[in-house]
Amino acid sequence: MPSYKLTYFDVRGLAEASRLLFHLAGVPFEDKRITFGDGSWEKLKDSTPFGQIPVLSVDGFEIPQSAAILRYLAKKFGFAGKTPEEQAWADAIVDQFKDFFGAFRQLIVAQRGGKSAEEIEKITSEVVKPAQESYFKILNGILEKNKSGFLVGNGITFADLVIAENIESLEKFGFFNASEQPKLSALREKVYTQPSLKSYLASRPDSQI
Amino acid sequence: MPSYKLTYFDVRGLAEASRLLFHLAGVPFEDKRITFGDGSWEKLKDSTPFGQIPVLSVDGFEIPQSAAILRYLAKKFGFAGKTPEEQAWADAIVDQFKDFFGAFRQLIVAQRGGKSAEEIEKITSEVVKPAQESYFKILNGILEKNKSGFLVGNGITFADLVIAENIESLEKFGFFNASEQPKLSALREKVYTQPSLKSYLASRPDSQI
Numbered sequence: 001m002p003s004y005k006l007t008y009f010d011v012r013g014l015a016e017a018s019r020l021l022f023h024l025a026g027v028p029f030e031d032k033r034i035t036f037g038d039g040s041w042e043k044l045k046d047s048t049p050f051g052q053i054p055v056l057s058v059d060g061f062e063i064p065q066s067a068a069i070l071r072y073l074a075k076k077f078g079f080a081g082k083t084p085e086e087q088a089w090a091d092a093i094v095d096q097f098k099d100f101f102g103a104f105r106q107l108i109v110a111q112r113g114g115k116s117a118e119e120i121e122k123i124t125s126e127v128v129k130p131a132q133e134s135y136f137k138i139l140n141g142i143l144e145k146n147k148s149g150f151l152v153g154n155g156i157t158f159a160d161l162v163i164a165e166n167i168e169s170l171e172k173f174g175f176f177n178a179s180e181q182p183k184l185s186a187l188r189e190k191v192y193t194q195p196s197l198k199s200y201l202a203s204r205p206d207s208q209i
Numbered sequence: 210m211p212s213y214k215l216t217y218f219d220v221r222g223l224a225e226a227s228r229l230l231f232h233l234a235g236v237p238f239e240d241k242r243i244t245f246g247d248g249s250w251e252k253l254k255d256s257t258p259f260g261q262i263p264v265l266s267v268d269g270f271e272i273p274q275s276a277a278i279l280r281y282l283a284k285k286f287g288f289a290g291k292t293p294e295e296q297a298w299a300d301a302i303v304d305q306f307k308d309f310f311g312a313f314r315q316l317i318v319a320q321r322g323g324k325s326a327e328e329i330e331k332i333t334s335e336v337v338k339p340a341q342e343s344y345f346k347i348l349n350g351i352l353e354k355n356k357s358g359f360l361v362g363n364g365i366t367f368a369d370l371v372i373a374e375n376i377e378s379l380e381k382f383g384f385f386n387a388s389e390q391p392k393l394s395a396l397r398e399k400v401y402t403q404p405s406l407k408s409y410l411a412s413r414p415d416s417q418i
Contacts, residue, residue, distance in 0.1 A: 049350075050305060050347045051343070051346070061294060063294070063297045063298065063301060064301050064305075065301035065304040065305060066304075067304050068300035069297070071297070072294075072300070075293060076293065084281060084284060084285065085267070085272070085281075088272045088278070088280070088281040091274065091277035091280055091281070092258075092259070092274035095275075095276050095277055095307070096274060098304070099311075102311035105311075137260070138259045
């Protein structure tokens with residue numbers, strides 16, 4: 001088996017779905033976590049392929065970009081969808097997440113950049129809320145049609161991991177109310193109750209995102 | 210061979226890389242183009258999987274999201290990368306484009322939404338320009354290392370199509386100067402001079418994006 005190392009900040013963020021995937025598949029990996037703000041990242045940045053993390057190293061070969069990493073591992077471990085059509089749908093759902101996250105990221109940037117309460121409220125109402133409404137409508141529509149409770153086919157794929165993690169972050173930011181979203185809550189539950197994830201989920205470092 | 214239909218607006222936009230891929234592979238498809246503003250889209254919208262286009266229909270089975278469509282076709286037609294590692298890099302480059310496009314889209318939305326010149330200038334200098342600088346640095350770094358002139362391995366992949374098309378749009382918006390970007394210009398040239406694309410490129414409808 002190759003030697004895998006996944007490097008990211010010490011938060012869930014854009015690496016957590018890949019971390020979950022390693023645990024789901026029972027594949028050992030080095031979960032390399034960089035502390036933000038102590039200069040470690042600045043030292044590492046220029047040596048990464050795109051000047052950003054997460055980066056996956058596979059026997060020293062480096063792959064950047066969270067969704068590319070996740071898709072690569074999902075194909076290796078058998079969680080990418082069972083047919084080309086299932087794979088395309090898992091991809092489409094993750095791309096939809098990325099579109100939504102582009103909107104949500106504007107809020108995070110504004111909050112961390114110390115923008116005024118008024119500007120943050122404007123981004124929330126004009127950008128994040130409309131994007132979230134459309135995103136949740138799409139996800140609920142998929143879960144309505146796909147009777148397995150997972151997003152694609154009849155088993156868990158990397159798309160389920162991405163969406164469950166995103167729901168977790170949205171809840172921590174006050175953008176997700178479990179009682180209003182029974183289907184999405186049930187999806188997160190189905191992911192988080194996978195037996196092979198139990199030990200990691202009970203011990204992982206918590207973070208807002 | 211399956212019956213393919215690709216539905217999108219009558220612009221290059223998010224469908225053009227897939228259109229190019231069909232022509233590159235010499236695979237027939239229905240290039241269904243919706244006129245914007247005549248009510249056609251409003252009639253179609255609710256019947257699409259995610260309420261958005263492009264949508265690819267494969268013998269009636271529908272796939273949403275531009276990158277998912279493109280990746281599905283690239284795998285079918287042999288333009289997705291020759292190894293899992295090449296595929297991961299093609300994916301990573303397309304994800305990097307999506308990140309950049311998230312920034313660029315803010316400018317398009319502001320322009321079309323009739324925002325003031327001051328607001329457009331603010332988005333350009335604070336959002337688009339920094340995102341573009343980072344994106345071009347990444348692409349140039351890849352082309353520096355990968356001596357084939359393509360972005361991944363020694364042949365054309367769907368990542369080359371996405372980036373060539375994006376360069377075309379950036380040029381039309383005044384964000385790309387060929388003489389300042391010799392490597393990226395050469396990449397576009399390598400894509401646009403593929404013999405199987407010649408006829409389509411000479412006759413396709415032009416659009417700013």
